[in-house]
Amino acid sequence: MDKMASLRGNLQLTLGDFVLDSNEFALPLDGITVIFGRSGSGKSTLLRALSGLDKRTRGTLYFADTLWQSGKQALPPQNRHIGFVFQDAALFPHMSVRQNLLYAVKRLPSHIQAADFDEIVSRVGMADKLDRSVNFLSGGEKQRVAIARALLARPQLLCMDEPLSALDWRAKAEMLSLIEEIVEAYQIPVLYITHSPAEVERLANQIVFMAGGHIERIESLQQALSRVDSPLFDDEGAVSVLQGKPLAISQGLRPLLMGDNTLWLADLSDLKKSQVRVRVLAKDVSLALSDPEQLSIINHLSAEVLELIAKPNHRILVRLALQDGQKLFAEITEHSAQRLNIRVGLPLFALIKSVALAE
């Protein structure tokens, strides 16, 4: 897609007692946009309103310069070129993988030319399973077929509503990689619903926060993670997501380059991407005024203090800028903050006790 797509307008949809009222929004569709919120906040309803799946939708909606909704008038969903992948793949059970996909191709409106069948099927890893009955596929394989079916229609937007929620951890991990690959290969913007902070941290470029039927705010992942009260933080407390360039394994560890700093990972899984994300809990980060040599913690990153935020129970959240500008939270006691005289602008070292690839 040459020009970055966007969705803007305001939408209303009343379902029984529930009222979706989006508020005025402008959403640039860059890579993966996650719609995040508690159960019942209206994520799926917003997606149905945006995609035209519910005829009761009212309001105004533009996709780039095309008017999709004006008052009661709505462009039918089949004319919006949207691909859908839901929690349940919803395949025809009595058909093979190939038959399911060809059936979808046959039903495409005449003005849409299907994408290259073999290319899509091998991209999703189903080339050698085309003649299997879908009854004998695993949950992950079914979702791969659902993704292929959506991609065959060359959508200009891919909507995914909790596509991983029925899968086990291994299938989840594989699907996360596949979704990233697809966005990269086909440059399709994705709207992705989840209530899992881990999925947000792994995938999101930006986040639409939903609460009580409204869009509360739209933020980049980094903006969302820099808020102390971020809805992405659960009982583990504040989290930082850092991005780095993986280098070849050395001394049994995987180095990740972040500017002049190197972060060492114990995870030796095969990393195909040029940039990967890691997740660090604030409570796993300690601070030192000089670079400690004699220490079993291997990750010492040079940093500067940006902000100190008081937390309950005499804890202090320290927001740091790393050498390459990325932000990192450390959670320390008030006692330590005073002892080390931690203040804004102070250069120091962040000692990271534990770090994991975002999953």
Ligand SMILES: Nc1ncnc2c1ncn2[C@@H]1O[C@H](COP(=O)(O)OP(=O)(O)OP(=O)(O)O)[C@@H](O)[C@H]1O
């Ligand atoms: N067809 C319907 N008729 C009446 N109420 C509905 C209908 N569909 C959804 N609702 C209600 O609208 C509210 C929002 O539902 P929605 O599925 O959009 O939430 P969600 O944020 O996607 O939640 P979850 O994460 O649990 O899927 C819920 O209270 C739900 O019960």
